[in-house]
Amino acid sequence: MNKIIYYVNVFFALISVFFMVDASAKDVIKATGILQAYWMPQSDENGQPKSPYIMMRFFETNEKHNKTFYLYESKNSKGVKDYFEENKAENFIKEKFKNIPEEFFKFKEGHVEQYGIITYSGVVILSECDNKQNFVKLNSFISGSTTRYNLQKIESRSGCDSQPYSVMYTIKSNRKDVFLKSRPSEQSENIESKPIDKPLVKVKTVNDEWVYVALYDATMPADMFKIKGYIRTQDLEVAN
Numbered sequence: 001m002n003k004i005i006y007y008v009n010v011f012f013a014l015i016s017v018f019f020m021v022d023a024s025a026k027d028v029i030k031a032t033g034i035l036q037a038y039w040m041p042q043s044d045e046n047g048q049p050k051s052p053y054i055m056m057r058f059f060e061t062n063e064k065h066n067k068t069f070y071l072y073e074s075k076n077s078k079g080v081k082d083y084f085e086e087n088k089a090e091n092f093i094k095e096k097f098k099n100i101p102e103e104f105f106k107f108k109e110g111h112v113e114q115y116g117i118i119t120y121s122g123v124v125i126l127s128e129c130d131n132k133q134n135f136v137k138l139n140s141f142i143s144g145s146t147t148r149y150n151l152q153k154i155e156s157r158s159g160c161d162s163q164p165y166s167v168m169y170t171i172k173s174n175r176k177d178v179f180l181k182s183r184p185s186e187q188s189e190n191i192e193s194k195p196i197d198k199p200l201v202k203v204k205t206v207n208d209e210w211v212y213v214a215l216y217d218a219t220m221p222a223d224m225f226k227i228k229g230y231i232r233t234q235d236l237e238v239a240n
Contacts, residue, residue, distance in 0.1 A: 027121045028139055031069070033061040034154060035118065035141060037093050038111035038165035039104075040083065043238040052108050053083035054090075055164070056138070058118055059154045068158040069120060069136045079126050080135045096143050107205040111165045115146040129160040167202040169213065169236040180229030184210035191229035199239055201225065209233060 036059065039052040056071040072080035090105060097114040104110055122137035155162040171178050180191035184206045199216040206212055211233055214225035 028119050029121065029123075030117060030119050031058065031060050031062075031065070031067075032117050032144075034059045034113050034115055034149065034151075035096070036111055036113045037089070037097070039108050040164055041167045041238065041240060043240075046237075049167075049238050054086055054108075055083050056089075057158070058120075058136075058138075059158070061115075061149065061154065066157055067134060069118075069134050071120075071138045072122075072124070072135045075122070075124065080124055082135060096141055098143065103204055109165070109167070109202070109205060113151065114143055115149075116141055116143045118142075131159040133159060166240070168216065168239040169200040169202065170239045171196055171200075171235055172237050175235045178231065178235045180213070180215070180227070180231060182229060184212075184230040186232075188230070191227060196231075200231070200236070203228060206230065211236070 035056065037054065037056045040055050041052050042050050044050050058069045058071065060067045060069075070082055071084075072082045073084050074081045093100065093112065096116070097112050100112050101110065104112055118141045119139040120136040121139055124135040125132050126135060127133070177195045179195055182189045182191055196215070200213040201216050203212045203214055209232055210230050212228065212230055215227040217225050217227075
C-alpha cells in the first residue's frame with residue numbers, strides 16, 4: 001500500500017514538473033530575421049562625444065510578421081536597461097556574427113547585422129517618440145545564412161528613429177570658414193569652394209584627428225548622400 005502511495009505521489013510530482021516546464025516554455029517565443037548590434041552615440045552637456053552604448057535590436061523578416069524588437073539587458077524601475085555590458089556584448093557578437101568591420105570595435109561606431117533565429121521572453125511595451133516599441137529579453141540566437149536583404153527598408157519599419165547609430169555634427173560656432181577636404185590633411189584640396197553651412201553625418205572615423213563625413217541632405221536616404229569629405233574633429237560638435 002505504501003508503495004502504491006509512493007508511485008502515485010511521484011506520478012503527480014512528475015505531472016507538476018511537466019506543467020511547470022510547459023508553462024515557462026509558452027513564455028519563450030521564436031522569431032526569424034535580422035539581429036542588429038549598434039553603437040548608440042552619447043554626448044555630454046557641452047555637445048562633446050563620450051563613450052557610446054552598445055545596443056541590439058531584431059527585425060522580423062517573415063511574410064506574416066515584421067515587428068522590431070529592442071533587446072534589453074535587465075528591467076528596472078523606469079522600464080528596461082536597453083544597453084549592454086561591453087565585454088559580454090563583444091564576446092557575443094564575435095561568436096554569433098560572421099562579418100564584423102574592423103572599425104566597429106576599434107572606434108565603437110556603426111552597426112553590424114546577422115541573419116538567424118532568436119528566442120525571446122519578457123516582452124515589455126514602452127512608448128517612445130509617440131510609438132509603441134517592443135522590448136524583449138534575448139534567450140538564444142542561432143546564426144543562419146540568407147540571400148541579400150534591403151536593410152534600409154527593414155530599418156524604416158522600426159519607427160521614428162530608424163538609424164539610431166547615426167552621428168550628426170554641426171560646425172562649432174567659434175570656427176569660421178571650415179571646408180570639407182579631399183584627404184585627411186589641411187593641405188589637401190577643398191571638396192567645395194564654399195564653407196560648410198549644413199549638418200554633417202559621420203561615415204567613419206579615420207583617426208583621433210579626422211573623420212569622414214557626408215553633407216546632410218533631407219531629400220535622400222543617408223547611404224545616398226553625394227557630397228562627402230574629411231574634416232577635423234576639433235571643428236565639430238555632436239548634434240544628436
